[in-house]
Amino acid sequence: MSEADEVQIMRNDSDAKVDRLLMETTTRSLLKQLSTGQITSEAIVTFYLDRIESIDKSGPRLSSIIATNPAAMAEARQRDRERREGVAEGSLHGIPVLLKDNIETVGPVATTAGALALKYNVRTEDAILVKQLRANGAIILGKTNLSEWANFKSLKSSSGYSEIGGQTKNPYYLDRSPCGSSSGSAAAISANLAPLAVGTETDGSIVAPAAHCGIVGLKPTVGLVSSAGIVPISHSQDSAGPMARRVEDVAMLLNAMVNPIHPNAIEDYAAQLNTASLNGKRFGITESTERFPEVVREVFEQAVGALEAAGAEVVRGLELPEEEALGEAEFEVLLYDFKHDLTDYLSSTPDSVTVKSIDDLVEFNRANPSAISPFGQELIEMAASKGELTDEAYLVSKKLIEKHGKQEGIDHLLAEYQLDAFIAPTNTPSWLINHVEGDKFEGGSSSPAAITGYPIITVPMGDVSGLPVGLSFFSTAFREKDLIELAYCFEREINARILPEFRAVFSE
Template identity: 65%
Template sequence: MKKQFVAAAVGLLLSASSIANVVPALEEANYDQLKQYLNDGSLNSEQLVSYYLDRIQALDKTGPTLNSILALNPDAIERARELDKERSAGKVRGPLHGMPVVLKDNIDTRAPLATTAGALALKDNVKAQAAPLVEQLEAAGAIVLGKANLSEWAYFKAFKASSGYSQLGGQTKNPYVLDRNPCGSSSGSAVSVSANLTLFAVGTETDGSIVCPASSNGIVGIKPTVGLIPSEGIVPISHSQDSAGPMARTVKDAAILLGVMANPDNKKREIDYADGLSTVSLKGKRIGVTQHADRFPEPVKEVFEQALKNLEAEGAVLVRGVALPQEEALGKAEFEVLLHEFKHDLNAYLSTTPDAVKVKSIDQLVAFNKANPSTIELFKQELIEMSASKGSLKDEAYTDAVSTIQKYGKVEGLDKVVADLNLDALVAPTNTPSWKTDHENGDKFIASSSSPAAIVGYPSITVPMGDVDGLPLGISFFGLAYSEKSLIDIAYAFEKSNNARIVPTFKPTLVAKAQ
């Protein structure tokens, strides 16, 4: 049924003379392929956008109803036509000219698209100005296809919640097995890329919100160094940890998108993160294997061990058993920082919302949710209430937590470990296979590896490494601040040698194995 739909959709879009050359590459098409089609006239941007819109209708809104797209951009086709005219006239705005991108719905877009974070309180949050990040994408020629569903308030609402669920967007599904969770909070961003509903997507992460859904949905996700990507105009949790990041089906595509997203005023940005990518980049690289792997279930360990063997086969030098200090203390400090900064940063963001948004502070948000019981009927708001009760960023509890992170996360943590062991990167499994979505008991996190880099604002990248029963698993490489280029080089070489990306087939559920 899926193949029939794709063939029919493409047949409507493309002239008979070009079908033979283009059809095989549209599903799973990468940036280089689409760029070639657009340049040689085999395909134009209007056709490309229409193709993805048709797939969204067939797979996201009907059929398996993935529910990854919260809102479509009604101006996407017109934008594509304008860009096609420019290309015909010899004008190409930048590397993303005519390429579609989906944005997580906590990133400000201008009218007519609202920016809601999936929350009823922000349903009328239609900004006159897009986030600087979006302006950079559009200046490079990108077409905003729509806004992706997400875990409401980027998963900073309740202790017991379901990743990929928001009141405005409902529950996003995992495209590999539909009753499994997509992880979050950048759930829709990851699913839309994995299911070939877009070429690119942008997610955001505080701790795990890019790399976990990327891993669970069989794609590449980059969580950049905090500060590399402009953060203005994004519904926040924590200025210490928040970062937007690229999500794509390949390392090279994610690197290309990162280059466009990086703040042009940041002197530590790379000009071209995709430059010089090589299959031999692993030779001689010293990679520390963290003890996080010991916490994962045996099937994950087996896949990870095979990935490590592949790294060694490509010339990497593995340093096993790397321990990171004071993880429990760092976890407590992180939570304290997030509670304080969410209040401070959300109040600042809400002050920029239009008059149609009546909630202008976190205290008003708590009151709004209590006055509108549907907002807390399924999942409560304990985290929001805890944050609202906190004091200023001058509180001793906050400053002590920041000091703990600086000492044990950076100075005596990653900085020291990398220096002492002369490492180029660290590596660990990203997370466990996706669990069944459960709106009664919430998510079933068992193990993950995002925190060491996330807590200190350092970069990480996840790449598909294999699967367990058809559920994708990712491998994470992380390192010191602004080491994105080195991590991308390592991830690219691993990706090419491992080749673990599998195309989702939208199974309703997993069939139990016979005993």
């Protein structure tokens, strides 16, 4: 055997060892391996970049990543130097993180929200949450694809499709939707293209794709994580949140994301996970759960049984008031907010972006047909036609949400029945990707928490013929730590995550 052959065998053995260490790994395990010298950040980043190339850009072609960070390897080597020099102080030191591509990062990678109008939106400063991630030692691995404009563009859409990033696929069955709008973040984490990712949610955009892709996702209370430097839909409902394969990883990423000066911030959301228990906890189930398909309710009832077997109590048949009116109020608020929040954002973009207002965006899209294919831009046009945030229609909608969504809704039922949280199925099984008819969305449970700005977490609870479904826990404002502990206990009881195999076509 030649010396070159021996070197190649050694390299193959080393690669196989790294593969074993990193597939389905946890953040805590990575940090331990880094601290003991079993692995380096350079090796970790190399593994994920190679995997992105072989799974996202070729092979199954998930199309979950819009761009990798050209400085990722340099950042990894810097983290390794810091560790050797004894200055590895950040809570995520040397850990790669993916960001949804509506979250600003310093160039050369643009922040596009998947939209042609923002193709050259190269920023000179990171979003605040990205600054916090870097301060905690995280390595920005790249930017993930999303439903264009975070799925606030047209009445019909295909979740995970954008003009910039194309169509993200579900890693379980490639012909199925990953849901959205944080489609790329969810698919990439499920496919082991990174250990951690950040998504954003206005209504369902973290928890829905997380559930469809068999991972954990948390949408925090609005305001707990800074939204500065994120392409907006609505200041009333937008929040960035952590996505990972395990609940503890979500908690550890949240630690590095929360605004540290927020009065409701907690230093360590993972601190009591090992001592958390379901015994004596009380969960509410609303009547809306009955609207889910029977195949989903069957999996949900198994999850409820697991909670009860662990000592939890369940209160059924609860009713959140004025559901239809709240949905209408939410839509009104989102249209008004989008007009003003997006115009504020666009007005601050660099000269390389010619669109400076929502009216400019409407005209840009009309002048560039590919920018509005295949579904149009009805939502953008509807938002552009709205008035000021002092309009009665807007103020009445905000008051209705405060009264029926919060005071007489979630908050009242939590107190009346002494509940720790509500539980519900997160999603129905993923549907066939369709660029003519769009998404075949059959139900979700994100809206009560979305409309109120309250926190919600989803964790895998099982599958329907191999398509993952999740269980959501939601509660009142700033109960993230409680929800994380409840989800962690459930995950420990049922451990329902299954590894995706990138099958081409779904068949029951």
